[in-house]
Amino acid sequence: MEKTWNNKAWFLVLPVLLLVAFSAVIPLMTVVNYSVQDTFGNNQFFWAGTDWFVEILTSPRFWDALWRNLIFSGVILAIEVPLGILIALNMPKHGIGVPVCLVLMALPLLIPWNVVGTIWQVFGRVDIGLLGYFLNSLGISYNYTQNPAHAWATVIVMDVWHWTSLVVLLCYAGLVSIPDAYYQAARIDGASRWSVFRYIQLPKMKRVLLIAVLLRFMDSFMIYTEPFVVTGGGPGNSTTFLSIDLVKMAIGQFDLGPAAAMSIIYFLIILLLSWVFYTVMTQSDAEQK
Amino acid sequence: MSFSWMAWTLPTAIFFITIFALIAALGVWEYFSPGGGPRVGILRFETTRGDRLFVSLLGSAFIHLAWLGLGGPSLWWALALSVVYAIGVFRFV
Structure with a gap:
């Protein structure tokens, strides 16, 4: 069927454009306006120019939080993506096991973020938590409220528990869409298990993996609720990620100007990294075709 | 309807008008030369x-x-550099 070009069709995107304008563009514009001013409330503002940006960009507190966030996102991507692929490869493709596995995989995704934080906050406690009590009875002096390494391990394991399912479900969707003819051809050629994965399954999963990596990166880079509930950003500032620092600044200290400047820098970093991820992965996909 | 809660200032208004004008100009360009002008550049x-x-x-x-982080609060040189950079992007990317 021949495509019909009609520029009036652009009016069809008007509703979503209005929705995005009210939910994203107008708030973003307001944040930009706040970032160059100072306020003490009562709708009174004082011009500050670029002072807040200079303050944020020269503050070790911001750079420390940014590094923590980048390391966190790198670690969870390095764990969740291979683990998600591994689980998806081993899930049943036929029979009663399929719905059972799918429901089990979907369960962590259905739990609200603050509830996940509370579960792990209690689970890891030394006095009443199963994990904390068990590790200490093994002779490991685990205490996520006092030891930064333990706090990091708890937050990472919690995120892996919560979000690996998303990668699994996306990879599984990619895997079940591969026609049997591919596997039959591989069997005839005597392909090894690794070759089947490398040349059939991985290329077919590439698109869903792109979505998984992008979603997990953006989500982990913006993580707030779970680490805030479990560690509150501590011990010290060891698990204070950018979003936690931002909320402390904006709501705890009511420094709306610096917080707005930090929000814009934060937003630009996410935009840049997401664009790089998206471009690299879509280009490698296009080169393969 | 009052927009005072958005805390508008003249510089930020000029900033957004410039961005929207650039997007609108791109729309006009697209109208007269449809297709988006795809090409493979230095990237x-x-x-x-x-x-x-x-x-x-x-x-x-x-x-x-x-x-701002390395130089100072005056952004005129950064603006000039950005214009040169944008011309470079439209010419070579």
């Missing part, structure tokens, strides 16, 4: 005019941030 992948504007704006934002 070795296909970009359209919209991609090039996005790369220009994002790059300019980081040029300004780098200037």
Whole structure:
């Protein structure tokens, strides 16, 4: 069927454009306006120019939080993506096991973020938590409220528990869409298990993996609720990620100007990294075709 | 309807008007020369005019941030550098 070009069709995107304008563009514009001013409330503002940006960009507190966030996102991507692929490869493709596995995989995704934080906050406690009590009875002096390494391990394991399912479900969707003819051809050629994965399954999963990596990166880079509930950003500032620092600044200290400047820098970093991820992965996909 | 809660200032209004004017100009360009002008430049992948504007704006934002962090509060040189950068992007990317 021949495509019909009609520029009036652009009016069809008007509703979503209005929705995005009210939910994203107008708030973003307001944040930009706040970032160059100072306020003490009562709708009174004082011009500050670029002072807040200079303050944020020269503050070790911001750079420390940014590094923590980048390391966190790198670690969870390095764990969740291979683990998600591994689980998806081993899930049943036929029979009663399929719905059972799918429901089990979907369960962590259905739990609200603050509830996940509370579960792990209690689970890891030394006095009443199963994990904390068990590790200490093994002779490991685990205490996520006092030891930064333990706090990091708890937050990472919690995120892996919560979000690996998303990668699994996306990879599984990619895997079940591969026609049997591919596997039959591989069997005839005597392909090894690794070759089947490398040349059939991985290329077919590439698109869903792109979505998984992008979603997990953006989500982990913006993580707030779970680490805030479990560690509150501590011990010290060891698990204070950018979003936690931002909320402390904006709501705890009511420094709306610096917080707005930090929000814009934060937003630009996410935009840049997401664009790089998206471009690299879509280009490698296009080169393969 | 009052927009005082948005805390508008003249410089930020000029900033947003410029961005919207650039997007509108891109729309007009597209109307007279449809197709987005795709080409493969120095990044070795296909970009359209919209991609090039996005790369220009994002790059300019980081040029300004780098200037603020390393140079100082005056942004005129950062602006000049961004214009040169945007011309480079539209010419070579």
